[in-house]
Amino acid sequence: MSIVLVVNSGSSSFKYQLIDMEREETLASGLVERIGEGVASVTHKTGGAIITREADIPDHTRGFEAMLEGFEEHGPDLAEFPPVVVGHRVVHGGRRFFDAAVIDGKVLQDIEDLIPLAPLHNPANLEGIVGARDVFAQTPHVAVFDTAFHTTMSEASSLYALDAEVAKEHRVRKYGAHGTSHKFVSEETARFLGRDLAGLKTIVLHIGNGASMCAVDGGRSVETSMGMTPLEGLVMGTRTGDLDPAVLVHLSRRGGYTIDQLDDLLNRKSGLLGLTGSGDMRDVRQKASAGDERAQLGLAVYAHRIRHYLGAYMLLLGGADAIVFTAGIGENDAKLRAEVLDGLEWLGVKLSPERNESASRDARRISADDSRIEVLVVPTNEELEIARQSLAAIA
Numbered sequence: 534m535s536i537v538l539v540v541n542s543g544s545s546s547f548k549y550q551l552i553d554m555e556r557e558e559t560l561a562s563g564l565v566e567r568i569g570e571g572v573a574s575v576t577h578k579t580g581g582a583i584i585t586r587e588a589d590i591p592d593h594t595r596g597f598e599a600m601l602e603g604f605e606e607h608g609p610d611l612a613e614f615p616p617v618v619v620g621h622r623v624v625h626g627g628r629r630f631f632d633a634a635v636i637d638g639k640v641l642q643d644i645e646d647l648i649p650l651a652p653l654h655n656p657a658n659l660e661g662i663v664g665a666r667d668v669f670a671q672t673p674h675v676a677v678f679d680t681a682f683h684t685t686m687s688e689a690s691s692l693y694a695l696d697a698e699v700a701k702e703h704r705v706r707k708y709g710a711h712g713t714s715h716k717f718v719s720e721e722t723a724r725f726l727g728r729d730l731a732g733l734k735t736i737v738l739h740i741g742n743g744a745s746m747c748a749v750d751g752g753r754s755v756e757t758s759m760g761m762t763p764l765e766g767l768v769m770g771t772r773t774g775d776l777d778p779a780v781l782v783h784l785s786r787r788g789g790y791t792i793d794q795l796d797d798l799l800n801r802k803s804g805l806l807g808l809t810g811s812g813d814m815r816d817v818r819q820k821a822s823a824g825d826e827r828a829q830l831g832l833a834v835y836a837h838r839i840r841h842y843l844g845a846y847m848l849l850l851g852g853a854d855a856i857v858f859t860a861g862i863g864e865n866d867a868k869l870r871a872e873v874l875d876g877l878e879w880l881g882v883k884l885s886p887e888r889n890e891s892a893s894r895d896a897r898r899i900s901a902d903d904s905r906i907e908v909l910v911v912p913t914n915e916e917l918e919i920a921r922q923s924l925a926a927i928a
């Protein structure tokens with residue numbers, strides 16, 4: 534039996550999944566939220582049961598213990614299903630990791646060295662790894678990097694027009710993120726369509742709390758909307774996405790903002806939250822339906838940015854076979870999908886309103902039969918992709 538435990542650590546949360554890789558079946562999954570905030574919430578799901586409780590979880594190591602308690606109390610018994618490997622999501626692998634890596638002291642050091650390039654994500658990923666290695670000391674651990682899928686991008690896509698010496702010294706270039714999801718979804722798309730991945734041009738819209746798009750040509754990432762860090766590109770829950778860099782100079786000079794305040798403003802106080810007062814799409818939709826004009830305007834900015842990238846990626850790929858929506862918003866928000874694809878019949882994109890609004894949660898076609906370009910919803914499963922790569926890395 535090949536059992537893999539996957540850990541996706543965020544700054545204040547972590548998600549986990551125990552997967553039987555022989556059938557790619559999830560035996561249990563869970564979420565520990567609000568770590569270090571006094572009362573954390575712990576959810577453990579297995580065999581159709583969902584158990585939620587509150588606990589004091591000051592750090593990720595304690596979070597791991599809470600996860601283990603979930604397994605002990607509600608199963609499955611980890612002694613019966615011992616993981617052969619623990620797979621970890623790591624957002625930034627820079628130009629050091631082109632593939633998944635078995636974690637040793639050197640890999641840990643590299644992930645730490647990359648913290649300046651992903652200050653919100655890599656420290657949490659690292660803490661998760663350290664916690665998990667304490668608990669699963671005899672098991673190999675593998676890091677799977679969000680950036681790895683984008684290492685196929687050309688220099689023309691990856692370089693900023695910054696002084697070349699400065700860029701080199703400070704490792705400033707586009708690395709992208711969400712690559713594990715973009716890879717998984719583009720492969721699922723080929724499978725769904727019964728097409729050979731090698732001949733398929735896909736535009737993947739990973740629209741969750743963090744959001745990015747990717748132009749995938751024959752299974753290779755050729756362009757993506759996130760940049761040196763996961764701040765560039767689309768409007769997100771709390772992140773600005775694209776912004777004239779001179780805004781920073783202006784706010785610093787005229788507004789007296791410090792570097793830390795700017796970082797906080799751009800990463801945590803902007804995006805949907807900054808535009809509408811809510812960072813969660815469900816709340817923004819509710820407000821907009823109730824007539825809130827700020828929410829309506831925020832949604833217009835949100836969809837406009839996605840359309841901007843969609844147009845660019847159609848051109849870069851020389852046309853697309855499929856436009857694919859995924860992640861929390863992409864999979865669930867039919868209104869957003871309709872807004873993004875509104876009036877694109879001239880381009881060969883025609884949505885079927887009934888299919889778009891269907892309550893199905895499976896991979897599905899939402900374009901009309903006479904749409905030249907296929908439009909799909911394909912649920913992402915980063916954990917399964919991490920499990921596949923982790924298993925391959927120890928083989």
Ligand SMILES: Nc1ncnc2c1ncn2[C@@H]1O[C@H](COP(=O)(O)OP(=O)(O)O)[C@@H](O)[C@H]1O
Binds near residue numbers: 742
């Ligand atoms: N039914 C829904 N309609 C609209 N948005 C939804 C729905 N369900 C979830 N979302 C949104 O999905 C987002 C979270 O996406 P997710 O991919 O889980 O993000 P992350 O993994 O980055 O935390 C939130 O903005 C949430 O409001």
Ligand SMILES: CC(=O)OP(=O)(O)O
Binds near residue numbers: 624710741742744
């Ligand atoms: C890279 C990134 O933005 O990740 P998340 O969507 O989990 O915030």
Ligand SMILES: [Mg+2]
Binds near residue numbers: 741742743
């Ligand atoms: Mg995410």
